[in-house]
Amino acid sequence: MGRAKEHMMMRDDLAGAARGVLRQVGALKACEAHGDLYEGNGDVEGAYKLGNSLITRGEIELNGFTRAEFSELIKDQFEENSFAESCGYCAKNMRD
Numbered sequence: 381m382g383r384a385k386e387h388m389m390m391r392d393d394l395a396g397a398a399r400g401v402l403r404q405v406g407a408l409k410a411c412e413a414h415g416d417l418y419e420g421n422g423d424v425e426g427a428y429k430l431g432n433s434l435i436t437r438g439e440i441e442l443n444g445f446t447r448a449e450f451s452e453l454i455k456d457q458f459e460e461n462s463f464a465e466s467c468g469y470c471a472k473n474m475r476d
């Protein structure tokens with residue numbers, strides 16, 4: 381496997397960890413039925429702090445990425461997932 385590909389896969393793993401952190405602080409909510417993420421309390425600052433303490437405790441492995449890059453991922457994941465007000469699948473089911 382090439383280094384670039386490997387780097388991208390590790391970035392995906394970290395993006396998953398970033399989403400987990402956002403859910404833990406409630407910045408994003410996840411649908412219990414579908415796992416879809418949507419807008420929560422918007423506490424991205426709280427997510428940065430929790431992310432840093434999880435890194436310090438070794439619960440998140442950065443695999444060569446920096447803390448700043450991880451914070452960037454938290455911000456990206458928040459922006460990608462916070463536009464929805466509720467789970468898209470649930471909203472669709474209610475309309476049908």
Ligand SMILES: [Zn+2]
Pocket residue numbers: 411412413414415416467468469470471
């Ligand atoms: Zn749902």
